[in-house]
Amino acid sequence: MKLKPNRSSRYTSGLVCTFADRPERCFFFELDKEHREFYQDVCNLYEVEALDWIVHRTGGGGFHFISPTMISKEVWKKLHRELADINPKCPMTTLRIEPNKHPDEELVWYNSHAEVMNAEPQENNYQMCAYLNKIFGVKFVGTGAGEMKIVKYPLPLREGEIPL
Numbered sequence: 001m002k003l004k005p006n007r008s009s010r011y012t013s014g015l016v017c018t019f020a021d022r023p024e025r026c027f028f029f030e031l032d033k034e035h036r037e038f039y040q041d042v043c044n045l046y047e048v049e050a051l052d053w054i055v056h057r058t059g060g061g062g063f064h065f066i067s068p069t070m071i072s073k074e075v076w077k078k079l080h081r082e083l084a085d086i087n088p089k090c091p092m093t094t095l096r097i098e099p100n101k102h103p104d105e106e107l108v109w110y111n112s113h114a115e116v117m118n119a120e121p122q123e124n125n126y127q128m129c130a131y132l133n134k135i136f137g138v139k140f141v142g143t144g145a146g147e148m149k150i151v152k153y154p155l156p157l158r159e160g161e162i163p164l
Contacts, residue, residue: 015028030089049075127148
């Protein structure tokens, strides 16, 4: 497979917001370093929508927000529209789940904060909760069925890196 010219031969894993066998989605969002001033706005959106969520640091100075709460495609689109001005690269359909994009990223990656809303009638995906609990040591409770999807994809080139 020929890689795009801006991609390296290094690969990472990404958690997908959709499920293999369900119509619902989970809401992911990313704040890059240049968008950090909107951190509280993103947190407030998750809380207002009563979504369970975790946020963790990235090695590039930003944050990844992940919710295991299963929502409809219409709600998912609405939430992204509400945050569209913050990060125009969203909607996040896949979010990197390995600390391997930036040098020494593993030193900050696991610094996380979780909020558990346990709001009825919404439910969290069981597989995604178990995965996030294992990786980040949080205590999400999942009851919703649905096969979680993880994909592999090439990382962008680092400064000075030459594509193969």
